[in-house]
Amino acid sequence: MINISEVLETNRMILEENLDVRTITMGISLLDCADASLKRTCDNIYAKLVRLAKNLVKTGDEIGREFGVPIVNKRISITPAAIVGSACCRKPADFVKIAKTLDRAAKRLGVNFIGGYSAVVSKGMTPADEMLIRSIPEAMATTERLCSSVNVGSTKTGIDMDAVRLMGEIIKETAERTKKNDSLGCAKLVVLCNAPDDNPFMAGAFHGVTEGDAVINVGVSGPGVVNYVLKNTCRGADFETLCETIKKTAFKITRVGQLVAQEASKRLGVPFGIIDLSLAPTPAVGDSVADILKEIGLEHPGAPGTTAALALLNDQVKKGGVMASSYVGGLSGAFIPVSEDQGMIDAVNAGALTIEKLEAMTCVCSVGLDMIAVPGSTSAATISGIIADEAAIGMVNQKTTAVRIIPVAGKRVGQTVEFGGLLGHAPIMKVSPFSCERMIARRGRIPAPIHSFKN
Protein backbone atom coordinates (compact mmCIF):
# COMPACT_ATOMS: atom_id res chain seq x y z
CA MET A 1 0.00 0.00 0.00
CA ILE A 2 1.24 3.47 -0.87
CA ASN A 3 2.03 5.58 2.18
CA ILE A 4 1.53 9.27 2.82
CA SER A 5 5.20 10.22 2.55
CA GLU A 6 5.45 8.63 -0.91
CA VAL A 7 2.34 10.46 -2.05
CA LEU A 8 3.60 13.77 -0.70
CA GLU A 9 6.99 13.17 -2.34
CA THR A 10 5.40 12.65 -5.76
CA ASN A 11 3.25 15.73 -5.40
CA ARG A 12 6.17 17.83 -4.20
CA MET A 13 8.09 16.79 -7.32
CA ILE A 14 5.19 17.92 -9.48
CA LEU A 15 4.15 21.07 -7.64
CA GLU A 16 7.49 22.43 -6.44
CA GLU A 17 10.26 20.84 -8.49
CA ASN A 18 8.83 21.13 -11.99
CA LEU A 19 8.42 17.41 -12.67
CA ASP A 20 6.50 17.08 -15.88
CA VAL A 21 6.14 14.96 -18.95
CA ARG A 22 7.81 17.19 -21.48
CA THR A 23 6.18 15.79 -24.56
CA ILE A 24 3.93 13.13 -25.97
CA THR A 25 5.02 12.91 -29.58
CA MET A 26 3.04 10.91 -32.08
CA GLY A 27 5.26 9.63 -34.87
CA ILE A 28 3.33 9.24 -38.11
CA SER A 29 4.57 7.62 -41.29
CA LEU A 30 3.72 9.64 -44.38
CA LEU A 31 5.25 7.15 -46.82
CA ASP A 32 1.78 6.15 -48.03
CA CYS A 33 0.93 9.80 -48.74
CA ALA A 34 3.49 10.15 -51.56
CA ASP A 35 2.01 10.76 -54.98
CA ALA A 36 3.30 12.08 -58.32
CA SER A 37 0.98 15.07 -57.90
CA LEU A 38 2.05 17.71 -55.36
CA LYS A 39 -1.55 18.66 -54.59
CA ARG A 40 -2.57 15.08 -53.96
CA THR A 41 0.50 14.52 -51.76
CA CYS A 42 -0.38 17.58 -49.66
CA ASP A 43 -4.04 16.50 -49.41
CA ASN A 44 -3.02 12.99 -48.37
CA ILE A 45 -0.61 14.34 -45.74
CA TYR A 46 -3.21 16.66 -44.23
CA ALA A 47 -5.89 13.96 -44.19
CA LYS A 48 -3.63 11.36 -42.56
CA LEU A 49 -2.31 13.70 -39.87
CA VAL A 50 -5.81 14.85 -38.94
CA ARG A 51 -7.14 11.29 -38.96
CA LEU A 52 -4.44 9.83 -36.70
CA ALA A 53 -3.75 12.75 -34.38
CA LYS A 54 -7.19 14.29 -33.98
CA ASN A 55 -7.43 13.23 -30.33
CA LEU A 56 -3.76 13.67 -29.40
CA VAL A 57 -4.04 17.00 -27.57
CA LYS A 58 -7.35 16.14 -25.89
CA THR A 59 -6.07 12.76 -24.71
CA GLY A 60 -2.80 14.22 -23.45
CA ASP A 61 -4.68 16.84 -21.43
CA GLU A 62 -7.06 14.23 -20.01
CA ILE A 63 -4.21 11.99 -18.87
CA GLY A 64 -2.49 15.00 -17.32
CA ARG A 65 -5.58 15.92 -15.31
CA GLU A 66 -6.32 12.37 -14.16
CA PHE A 67 -2.82 11.64 -12.89
CA GLY A 68 -2.21 15.20 -11.77
CA VAL A 69 1.01 15.59 -13.74
CA PRO A 70 1.52 18.32 -16.37
CA ILE A 71 1.99 17.08 -19.91
CA VAL A 72 3.57 20.17 -21.34
CA ASN A 73 3.68 19.51 -25.07
CA LYS A 74 1.78 17.40 -27.53
CA ARG A 75 3.68 17.07 -30.79
CA ILE A 76 3.90 15.18 -34.05
CA SER A 77 6.88 13.81 -35.92
CA ILE A 78 6.66 12.65 -39.52
CA THR A 79 8.64 10.69 -42.07
CA PRO A 80 11.47 12.91 -43.37
CA ALA A 81 9.68 15.21 -45.82
CA ALA A 82 12.47 14.85 -48.40
CA ILE A 83 11.39 11.22 -48.90
CA VAL A 84 7.65 11.95 -48.89
CA GLY A 85 8.03 14.74 -51.45
CA SER A 86 10.64 13.13 -53.67
CA ALA A 87 8.13 11.94 -56.29
CA CYS A 88 6.29 15.24 -56.69
CA CYS A 89 8.63 18.10 -55.83
CA ARG A 90 10.52 19.55 -58.78
CA LYS A 91 11.87 22.69 -57.13
CA PRO A 92 12.45 23.96 -53.55
CA ALA A 93 9.20 25.99 -53.69
CA ASP A 94 7.28 22.72 -54.09
CA PHE A 95 8.65 21.52 -50.76
CA VAL A 96 7.52 24.79 -49.15
CA LYS A 97 3.96 23.82 -50.09
CA ILE A 98 4.41 20.61 -48.10
CA ALA A 99 5.84 22.71 -45.23
CA LYS A 100 2.76 24.91 -45.23
CA THR A 101 0.47 21.87 -45.29
CA LEU A 102 2.26 20.45 -42.24
CA ASP A 103 1.99 23.78 -40.43
CA ARG A 104 -1.71 24.03 -41.24
CA ALA A 105 -2.31 20.51 -39.90
CA ALA A 106 -0.34 21.31 -36.72
CA LYS A 107 -2.48 24.38 -36.09
CA ARG A 108 -5.72 22.49 -36.73
CA LEU A 109 -4.66 19.72 -34.33
CA GLY A 110 -3.43 22.14 -31.66
CA VAL A 111 0.08 20.61 -31.41
CA ASN A 112 2.79 23.15 -30.71
CA PHE A 113 5.42 21.66 -33.02
CA ILE A 114 5.53 19.26 -35.94
CA GLY A 115 8.96 17.83 -36.72
CA GLY A 116 10.25 15.99 -39.73
CA TYR A 117 10.81 18.67 -42.33
CA SER A 118 13.98 16.73 -42.69
CA ALA A 119 16.52 15.08 -44.93
CA VAL A 120 18.75 12.17 -43.93
CA VAL A 121 21.87 12.65 -46.01
CA SER A 122 24.56 10.87 -44.03
CA LYS A 123 26.35 9.66 -47.16
CA GLY A 124 24.97 11.78 -49.96
CA MET A 125 22.07 13.93 -51.08
CA THR A 126 19.43 12.92 -53.61
CA PRO A 127 18.09 15.79 -55.76
CA ALA A 128 14.99 15.79 -53.52
CA ASP A 129 17.13 15.97 -50.35
CA GLU A 130 19.01 18.95 -51.73
CA MET A 131 15.80 20.68 -52.82
CA LEU A 132 14.32 20.23 -49.36
CA ILE A 133 17.45 21.60 -47.74
CA ARG A 134 17.44 24.61 -50.08
CA SER A 135 13.77 25.23 -49.23
CA ILE A 136 14.40 25.38 -45.45
CA PRO A 137 14.91 29.18 -45.18
CA GLU A 138 11.65 29.89 -47.02
CA ALA A 139 9.83 27.12 -45.11
CA MET A 140 10.99 28.42 -41.73
CA ALA A 141 10.10 31.99 -42.67
CA THR A 142 6.58 31.12 -43.75
CA THR A 143 5.53 28.61 -41.09
CA GLU A 144 5.08 28.83 -37.35
CA ARG A 145 5.13 25.35 -35.84
CA LEU A 146 7.35 23.46 -38.26
CA CYS A 147 10.69 22.03 -37.13
CA SER A 148 13.41 21.03 -39.54
CA SER A 149 16.43 18.79 -39.23
CA VAL A 150 19.17 17.46 -41.47
CA ASN A 151 21.25 14.41 -40.59
CA VAL A 152 24.67 14.92 -42.17
CA GLY A 153 26.61 11.93 -40.91
CA SER A 154 26.74 8.67 -39.02
CA THR A 155 29.25 6.26 -37.52
CA LYS A 156 28.51 3.78 -40.32
CA THR A 157 28.74 6.20 -43.25
CA GLY A 158 31.06 9.03 -42.25
CA ILE A 159 30.16 12.69 -42.77
CA ASP A 160 28.72 14.20 -45.92
CA MET A 161 30.81 17.37 -46.04
CA ASP A 162 28.86 18.72 -49.04
CA ALA A 163 25.77 18.71 -46.83
CA VAL A 164 27.76 20.26 -43.97
CA ARG A 165 28.91 23.09 -46.26
CA LEU A 166 25.38 23.61 -47.56
CA MET A 167 23.91 23.67 -44.02
CA GLY A 168 26.28 26.49 -43.02
CA GLU A 169 24.81 28.56 -45.85
CA ILE A 170 21.23 27.46 -45.10
CA ILE A 171 21.51 28.40 -41.42
CA LYS A 172 22.81 31.85 -42.40
CA GLU A 173 20.00 32.31 -44.89
CA THR A 174 17.38 31.12 -42.39
CA ALA A 175 18.72 33.62 -39.86
CA GLU A 176 18.44 36.37 -42.43
CA ARG A 177 14.94 35.36 -43.58
CA THR A 178 13.66 35.36 -39.97
CA LYS A 179 15.64 38.36 -38.72
CA LYS A 180 12.48 40.25 -37.70
CA ASN A 181 12.06 37.61 -34.97
CA ASP A 182 15.72 37.55 -33.88
CA SER A 183 16.45 34.80 -36.42
CA LEU A 184 13.97 32.49 -34.68
CA GLY A 185 13.90 30.16 -37.71
CA CYS A 186 17.31 28.79 -36.67
CA ALA A 187 15.91 27.78 -33.25
CA LYS A 188 13.68 25.30 -35.09
CA LEU A 189 16.44 23.92 -37.30
CA VAL A 190 18.99 21.36 -36.19
CA VAL A 191 21.86 19.56 -37.91
CA LEU A 192 22.49 16.05 -36.58
CA CYS A 193 24.89 13.14 -36.77
CA ASN A 194 23.59 9.64 -35.91
CA ALA A 195 20.03 10.99 -35.61
CA PRO A 196 17.71 8.45 -33.96
CA ASP A 197 14.52 7.41 -35.76
CA ASP A 198 12.36 7.70 -32.65
CA ASN A 199 13.32 10.98 -31.00
CA PRO A 200 10.30 12.74 -29.48
CA PHE A 201 12.16 16.01 -28.79
CA MET A 202 12.19 18.99 -31.12
CA ALA A 203 13.70 20.35 -33.24
CA GLY A 204 15.31 17.07 -34.29
CA ALA A 205 12.25 14.80 -34.15
CA PHE A 206 11.34 12.81 -37.23
CA HIS A 207 9.61 9.48 -37.75
CA GLY A 208 12.28 7.29 -39.29
CA VAL A 209 11.67 4.79 -42.03
CA THR A 210 12.47 1.94 -39.63
CA GLU A 211 9.32 2.78 -37.64
CA GLY A 212 5.77 1.49 -38.00
CA ASP A 213 2.81 3.43 -39.32
CA ALA A 214 2.23 5.37 -36.10
CA VAL A 215 3.82 5.32 -32.67
CA ILE A 216 3.70 7.12 -29.33
CA ASN A 217 7.03 8.34 -27.98
CA VAL A 218 7.32 10.20 -24.71
CA GLY A 219 9.99 12.53 -23.41
CA VAL A 220 10.22 13.01 -19.66
CA SER A 221 11.92 15.76 -17.75
CA GLY A 222 12.79 16.72 -14.23
CA PRO A 223 16.16 18.40 -13.68
CA GLY A 224 14.51 20.29 -10.81
CA VAL A 225 13.71 17.03 -9.05
CA VAL A 226 17.29 15.75 -9.30
CA ASN A 227 18.61 19.09 -8.09
CA TYR A 228 16.25 19.15 -5.09
CA VAL A 229 17.22 15.65 -3.98
CA LEU A 230 20.94 16.35 -4.33
CA LYS A 231 20.61 19.61 -2.42
CA ASN A 232 18.73 17.98 0.44
CA THR A 233 20.47 14.64 0.78
CA CYS A 234 23.86 14.71 -0.95
CA ARG A 235 25.76 17.82 0.19
CA GLY A 236 29.29 16.61 0.85
CA ALA A 237 28.38 13.00 0.20
CA ASP A 238 30.77 10.63 -1.60
CA PHE A 239 30.39 9.76 -5.29
CA GLU A 240 28.70 6.44 -4.58
CA THR A 241 25.90 8.15 -2.64
CA LEU A 242 25.66 10.90 -5.26
CA CYS A 243 25.36 8.45 -8.15
CA GLU A 244 22.90 6.17 -6.38
CA THR A 245 20.69 9.15 -5.55
CA ILE A 246 20.63 10.40 -9.15
CA LYS A 247 19.90 6.89 -10.39
CA LYS A 248 16.97 6.36 -8.02
CA THR A 249 15.53 9.78 -8.85
CA ALA A 250 15.84 9.14 -12.59
CA PHE A 251 13.98 5.88 -12.04
CA LYS A 252 11.07 7.68 -10.38
CA ILE A 253 10.90 10.38 -13.05
CA THR A 254 10.98 7.85 -15.86
CA ARG A 255 8.23 5.70 -14.32
CA VAL A 256 5.86 8.65 -14.70
CA GLY A 257 6.79 8.87 -18.38
CA GLN A 258 6.28 5.14 -18.83
CA LEU A 259 2.83 5.34 -17.24
CA VAL A 260 1.79 8.30 -19.40
CA ALA A 261 3.15 6.67 -22.56
CA GLN A 262 1.29 3.41 -21.95
CA GLU A 263 -1.91 5.25 -21.11
CA ALA A 264 -1.66 7.48 -24.20
CA SER A 265 -0.90 4.47 -26.36
CA LYS A 266 -3.97 2.62 -25.03
CA ARG A 267 -6.37 5.55 -25.37
CA LEU A 268 -5.19 6.60 -28.82
CA GLY A 269 -4.96 3.05 -30.16
CA VAL A 270 -1.40 3.69 -31.30
CA PRO A 271 1.54 1.44 -30.27
CA PHE A 272 3.93 2.63 -27.57
CA GLY A 273 7.36 3.26 -29.02
CA ILE A 274 9.93 4.52 -26.54
CA ILE A 275 10.61 6.71 -23.55
CA ASP A 276 13.31 9.28 -24.06
CA LEU A 277 15.20 9.49 -20.78
CA SER A 278 16.23 13.07 -21.07
CA LEU A 279 16.78 15.69 -18.43
CA ALA A 280 15.37 18.59 -20.41
CA PRO A 281 15.65 21.99 -18.77
CA THR A 282 13.39 24.99 -19.29
CA PRO A 283 14.10 28.66 -18.69
CA ALA A 284 12.00 28.44 -15.49
CA VAL A 285 14.01 28.90 -12.28
CA GLY A 286 14.55 25.49 -10.64
CA ASP A 287 14.32 23.53 -13.89
CA SER A 288 17.97 23.61 -14.81
CA VAL A 289 20.62 21.01 -15.67
CA ALA A 290 23.26 23.66 -14.91
CA ASP A 291 21.98 23.88 -11.33
CA ILE A 292 22.60 20.13 -10.91
CA LEU A 293 26.19 20.60 -12.09
CA LYS A 294 26.54 23.39 -9.56
CA GLU A 295 25.05 21.19 -6.84
CA ILE A 296 27.61 18.50 -7.69
CA GLY A 297 30.20 21.10 -6.81
CA LEU A 298 30.99 23.50 -9.65
CA GLU A 299 30.91 27.27 -9.26
CA HIS A 300 29.50 27.47 -12.77
CA PRO A 301 29.17 25.01 -15.66
CA GLY A 302 32.31 25.50 -17.69
CA ALA A 303 34.62 25.28 -14.69
CA PRO A 304 37.22 22.49 -14.75
CA GLY A 305 35.43 19.28 -13.78
CA THR A 306 32.32 20.12 -15.79
CA THR A 307 32.78 17.34 -18.33
CA ALA A 308 33.28 14.76 -15.57
CA ALA A 309 30.24 15.99 -13.62
CA LEU A 310 28.10 15.89 -16.74
CA ALA A 311 29.36 12.42 -17.69
CA LEU A 312 28.42 11.15 -14.25
CA LEU A 313 24.99 12.78 -14.38
CA ASN A 314 24.24 11.52 -17.88
CA ASP A 315 25.27 7.96 -17.07
CA GLN A 316 23.25 7.74 -13.85
CA VAL A 317 20.15 9.13 -15.54
CA LYS A 318 20.43 6.36 -18.12
CA LYS A 319 21.09 3.65 -15.54
CA GLY A 320 18.05 4.64 -13.47
CA GLY A 321 15.82 5.30 -16.45
CA VAL A 322 16.53 2.09 -18.35
CA MET A 323 15.25 0.03 -15.43
CA ALA A 324 12.08 2.13 -15.25
CA SER A 325 10.94 1.73 -18.83
CA SER A 326 10.26 -1.24 -21.06
CA TYR A 327 11.58 0.56 -24.16
CA VAL A 328 14.11 3.32 -24.16
CA GLY A 329 15.21 5.31 -27.18
CA GLY A 330 15.46 8.77 -28.67
CA LEU A 331 18.23 10.98 -27.37
CA SER A 332 18.19 9.83 -23.72
CA GLY A 333 20.57 11.89 -21.64
CA ALA A 334 21.02 15.33 -20.15
CA PHE A 335 20.36 18.22 -22.51
CA ILE A 336 22.60 21.25 -22.25
CA PRO A 337 20.88 23.96 -24.29
CA VAL A 338 22.09 27.44 -23.46
CA SER A 339 19.04 29.63 -24.02
CA GLU A 340 16.64 27.17 -22.40
CA ASP A 341 18.53 26.85 -19.12
CA GLN A 342 18.91 29.83 -16.79
CA GLY A 343 21.99 28.32 -15.14
CA MET A 344 23.74 27.97 -18.52
CA ILE A 345 22.84 31.56 -19.40
CA ASP A 346 24.30 32.74 -16.08
CA ALA A 347 27.46 30.72 -16.75
CA VAL A 348 27.92 32.35 -20.16
CA ASN A 349 27.31 35.80 -18.68
CA ALA A 350 29.86 35.09 -15.94
CA GLY A 351 32.45 34.18 -18.59
CA ALA A 352 32.66 30.58 -17.36
CA LEU A 353 31.16 28.83 -20.35
CA THR A 354 32.44 29.04 -23.90
CA ILE A 355 31.48 27.27 -27.12
CA GLU A 356 34.70 25.28 -26.90
CA LYS A 357 33.85 23.98 -23.42
CA LEU A 358 30.30 23.21 -24.52
CA GLU A 359 31.77 21.18 -27.37
CA ALA A 360 33.79 19.12 -24.89
CA MET A 361 30.66 18.60 -22.79
CA THR A 362 28.79 17.24 -25.79
CA CYS A 363 31.22 14.30 -25.90
CA VAL A 364 29.60 12.88 -22.77
CA CYS A 365 26.00 13.99 -22.86
CA SER A 366 22.90 13.97 -24.92
CA VAL A 367 22.94 15.78 -28.26
CA GLY A 368 25.25 18.72 -28.65
CA LEU A 369 25.68 22.44 -29.20
CA ASP A 370 22.12 23.45 -28.56
CA MET A 371 20.38 26.82 -28.71
CA ILE A 372 23.58 28.80 -28.96
CA ALA A 373 23.29 32.36 -30.21
CA VAL A 374 26.33 33.71 -32.05
CA PRO A 375 27.01 37.02 -33.84
CA GLY A 376 25.14 37.57 -37.10
CA SER A 377 28.48 38.25 -38.75
CA THR A 378 29.63 34.62 -38.22
CA SER A 379 30.47 33.22 -41.66
CA ALA A 380 28.72 30.25 -43.25
CA ALA A 381 32.07 28.43 -43.38
CA THR A 382 32.59 28.89 -39.62
CA ILE A 383 29.11 27.51 -38.92
CA SER A 384 29.90 24.56 -41.18
CA GLY A 385 33.17 24.08 -39.26
CA ILE A 386 31.26 23.98 -35.96
CA ILE A 387 28.80 21.46 -37.46
CA ALA A 388 31.68 19.32 -38.78
CA ASP A 389 33.34 19.28 -35.33
CA GLU A 390 30.13 18.14 -33.63
CA ALA A 391 29.40 15.56 -36.32
CA ALA A 392 32.94 14.20 -35.92
CA ILE A 393 32.38 13.76 -32.16
CA GLY A 394 29.16 11.87 -32.87
CA MET A 395 30.66 9.78 -35.66
CA VAL A 396 33.72 8.65 -33.73
CA ASN A 397 31.96 8.11 -30.40
CA GLN A 398 28.94 6.32 -31.88
CA LYS A 399 26.50 8.77 -30.37
CA THR A 400 23.98 11.34 -31.51
CA THR A 401 25.32 14.86 -31.74
CA ALA A 402 23.67 17.97 -33.06
CA VAL A 403 24.10 21.66 -33.69
CA ARG A 404 21.32 24.16 -33.21
CA ILE A 405 23.06 27.47 -33.61
CA ILE A 406 21.52 30.87 -34.22
CA PRO A 407 23.68 33.49 -35.99
CA VAL A 408 21.38 36.32 -34.91
CA ALA A 409 21.15 38.82 -37.76
CA GLY A 410 22.42 42.25 -36.72
CA LYS A 411 23.57 41.26 -33.22
CA ARG A 412 27.04 41.24 -31.65
CA VAL A 413 28.77 39.62 -28.67
CA GLY A 414 27.49 41.24 -25.47
CA GLN A 415 23.93 41.60 -26.69
CA THR A 416 21.12 39.19 -25.85
CA VAL A 417 18.35 37.67 -27.85
CA GLU A 418 14.83 36.77 -26.72
CA PHE A 419 13.11 33.77 -28.32
CA GLY A 420 10.27 33.50 -25.85
CA GLY A 421 8.50 30.56 -24.22
CA LEU A 422 10.40 27.30 -23.87
CA LEU A 423 13.08 28.53 -26.27
CA GLY A 424 14.15 31.15 -23.72
CA HIS A 425 16.73 33.90 -24.13
CA ALA A 426 20.45 33.86 -24.76
CA PRO A 427 23.55 35.99 -24.63
CA ILE A 428 25.39 36.18 -27.95
CA MET A 429 28.49 34.01 -27.57
CA LYS A 430 31.96 34.57 -28.95
CA VAL A 431 33.03 32.40 -31.89
CA SER A 432 36.64 31.65 -32.81
CA PRO A 433 37.74 34.30 -35.33
CA PHE A 434 40.07 31.90 -37.14
CA SER A 435 39.05 30.62 -40.55
CA CYS A 436 38.24 27.08 -41.67
CA GLU A 437 37.17 28.24 -45.13
CA ARG A 438 39.67 26.20 -47.14
CA MET A 439 38.71 22.98 -45.37
CA ILE A 440 34.98 23.58 -45.78
CA ALA A 441 35.46 24.40 -49.49
CA ARG A 442 36.68 20.83 -50.12
CA ARG A 443 34.13 18.57 -51.82
CA GLY A 444 33.01 15.07 -50.87
CA ARG A 445 32.78 13.27 -47.57
CA ILE A 446 34.77 12.17 -44.58
CA PRO A 447 35.05 8.35 -44.60
CA ALA A 448 33.47 6.25 -41.86
CA PRO A 449 35.81 5.76 -38.89
CA ILE A 450 37.56 2.53 -38.02
CA HIS A 451 35.74 0.48 -35.36
CA SER A 452 38.75 -0.98 -33.68
CA PHE A 453 41.94 0.39 -32.09
CA LYS A 454 39.84 2.61 -29.80
CA ASN A 455 42.23 5.13 -28.29
Place this chain on the structure above:
Amino acid sequence: MKKAIITVVGKDTVGILAKTCTYLAAARINILDISQTVVQDYFNMMMIVDVSKCRKPFEDVASDLGELGLKMGLKIRCQKSEIFEKMHRV
Protein backbone atom coordinates in the same frame (compact mmCIF):
# COMPACT_ATOMS: atom_id res chain seq x y z
CA MET B 1 -11.44 -1.71 -8.13
CA LYS B 2 -10.31 1.64 -9.46
CA LYS B 3 -8.22 3.37 -6.87
CA ALA B 4 -7.48 7.05 -6.52
CA ILE B 5 -5.48 9.05 -4.04
CA ILE B 6 -6.88 12.24 -2.55
CA THR B 7 -4.48 14.59 -0.81
CA VAL B 8 -5.48 17.58 1.27
CA VAL B 9 -2.80 20.09 2.18
CA GLY B 10 -3.24 23.39 4.00
CA LYS B 11 -3.84 25.23 7.26
CA ASP B 12 -5.57 22.98 9.78
CA THR B 13 -9.17 23.97 10.45
CA VAL B 14 -12.45 22.48 11.69
CA GLY B 15 -14.46 20.35 9.27
CA ILE B 16 -11.90 19.53 6.57
CA LEU B 17 -12.51 15.80 6.81
CA ALA B 18 -16.30 16.19 7.20
CA LYS B 19 -16.73 18.33 4.10
CA THR B 20 -14.47 16.14 1.99
CA CYS B 21 -16.21 12.96 3.10
CA THR B 22 -19.67 14.44 2.49
CA TYR B 23 -18.70 15.11 -1.11
CA LEU B 24 -17.24 11.62 -1.53
CA ALA B 25 -20.35 9.95 -0.08
CA ALA B 26 -22.62 11.88 -2.44
CA ALA B 27 -20.41 10.88 -5.37
CA ARG B 28 -20.48 7.18 -4.29
CA ILE B 29 -16.76 7.10 -3.67
CA ASN B 30 -15.71 4.60 -1.00
CA ILE B 31 -12.88 5.49 1.38
CA LEU B 32 -10.43 2.60 1.84
CA ASP B 33 -7.79 4.22 4.02
CA ILE B 34 -7.03 7.57 5.59
CA SER B 35 -3.76 8.81 7.03
CA GLN B 36 -2.85 12.27 8.15
CA THR B 37 -0.12 14.30 9.75
CA VAL B 38 0.04 17.87 10.96
CA VAL B 39 3.41 19.52 10.39
CA GLN B 40 3.85 23.06 11.74
CA ASP B 41 0.09 23.73 11.74
CA TYR B 42 -0.14 22.42 8.19
CA PHE B 43 -2.59 19.64 7.68
CA ASN B 44 -1.47 16.82 5.35
CA MET B 45 -4.04 14.16 4.67
CA MET B 46 -4.11 11.29 2.24
CA MET B 47 -7.10 9.13 1.42
CA ILE B 48 -7.05 6.00 -0.67
CA VAL B 49 -10.47 5.71 -2.29
CA ASP B 50 -12.33 3.39 -4.63
CA VAL B 51 -13.93 5.29 -7.51
CA SER B 52 -15.29 2.28 -9.39
CA LYS B 53 -18.91 3.00 -8.37
CA CYS B 54 -18.65 6.73 -8.97
CA ARG B 55 -20.94 7.84 -11.78
CA LYS B 56 -19.17 11.12 -12.47
CA PRO B 57 -16.25 11.29 -14.87
CA PHE B 58 -12.96 11.14 -12.95
CA GLU B 59 -11.88 14.55 -14.23
CA ASP B 60 -15.04 16.15 -12.80
CA VAL B 61 -14.41 14.60 -9.38
CA ALA B 62 -10.86 15.96 -9.45
CA SER B 63 -11.99 19.47 -10.38
CA ASP B 64 -14.93 19.45 -7.88
CA LEU B 65 -12.57 18.48 -5.07
CA GLY B 66 -10.10 21.15 -6.20
CA GLU B 67 -12.87 23.76 -5.94
CA LEU B 68 -14.04 22.44 -2.58
CA GLY B 69 -10.47 22.84 -1.37
CA LEU B 70 -10.27 26.41 -2.61
CA LYS B 71 -13.42 27.29 -0.63
CA MET B 72 -11.72 26.02 2.54
CA GLY B 73 -8.37 27.60 1.66
CA LEU B 74 -6.80 24.19 1.05
CA LYS B 75 -5.24 22.32 -1.82
CA ILE B 76 -7.17 19.15 -2.57
CA ARG B 77 -5.88 16.93 -5.35
CA CYS B 78 -7.45 13.74 -6.61
CA GLN B 79 -5.19 11.58 -8.77
CA LYS B 80 -5.42 8.07 -10.13
CA SER B 81 -3.31 5.86 -7.89
CA GLU B 82 -1.10 4.42 -10.64
CA ILE B 83 1.18 7.46 -10.72
CA PHE B 84 2.22 6.77 -7.10
CA GLU B 85 2.38 3.00 -7.46
CA LYS B 86 4.51 3.18 -10.61
CA MET B 87 6.86 5.73 -9.12
CA HIS B 88 7.44 4.08 -5.77
CA ARG B 89 7.16 0.35 -6.50
CA VAL B 90 9.38 -1.71 -8.79
